[in-house]
Amino acid sequence: MIKNIKFKRSSIKGIEIKRCSYSEQSYKEHVHEELSIGYIEKGATAFDFNGKNYSFTEGEGIIIPPYISHICQPIDLNYWQFVMLYIDTSYYEGEFNVPRKLIDIELDKFKDFLGNLSGKNADFEVENTLIDLLTTCTLLDEKNNIPRPDKVLENIYNYIKNNYLENITLESLETIFNLNKFTIIRGFKSIYNTTPSSFQLQLKVAHSKGLLARGMNILDVSSEAGFYDQAHFTREFKKANGKTPLQYHKDILG
Secondary structure, three states: OOOEEEEEEOOOOOEEEEEEEOOOOOOOOEOOOOEEEEEEEEOEEEEEEOOEEEEEEOOOEEEEOOOOOEEEEEOOOOOOEEEEEEEOHHHOOOOOOOOEEOOHHHHHHHHHHHHHHHOOOOHHHHHHHHHHHHHHHHHHHHHOOOOOOOHHHHHHHHHHHHHOOOOOOHHHHHHHHOOOHHHHHHHHHHHHOOOHHHHHHHHHHHHHHHHHHOOOOHHHHHHHOOOOOHHHHHHHHHHHHOOOHHHHHHHHHO
16 A cells, blocks of 8 residues: 655645545544645545544545544545645634535635645735635635534533643543533533543644644654653554654655
């Protein structure tokens, strides 16, 4: 099996591109700090969100909001290729709610952006096509705003998202939110497709990716992101991103 995963930083600040084809990867649930927009160039991808499985086939696209726990993997490794765009949340206004397929108008704008990105267009023109894409996606999501079904569990979700580098335990969550830990786990998983501890780990991995992209030393990243040793950090990072921290570091920094 040919392994081909490549990360690249765009000339547009806050934008990163991942291209992947015919790649074996140990897939597990993960999150991204960024907004993610992907396009299936060959084959099909299985996407698991909130306990439900969806299929995205050749020529289709997907938009995944930040901090949404999910699993995505190819249906056939021998025929599979995709491109994924990661967009820093500071780059756009508006709020995205749940993962969904891109509709035709969004797909057209996404392809326009990729075409401009791979050509010799000026950054101004490239950025304009990206803003056009994001504006279209944001307006469509605002029309389909889906509120969280449970306020307490949403508060737990936000607490973990805002404090994931701290020592969070089920006992501390019980005390803070006055809920039995079994109720917390069962309710959290039913809504967010992951457990509180797994969500915290996913956030650490996503945070470490951002630190590496900014050029921080791998050993320092491992410590800063709260991993108990480098082997643990490397293992979890590769499961989520398909490359080791060192490989990603080399990709993104050239």
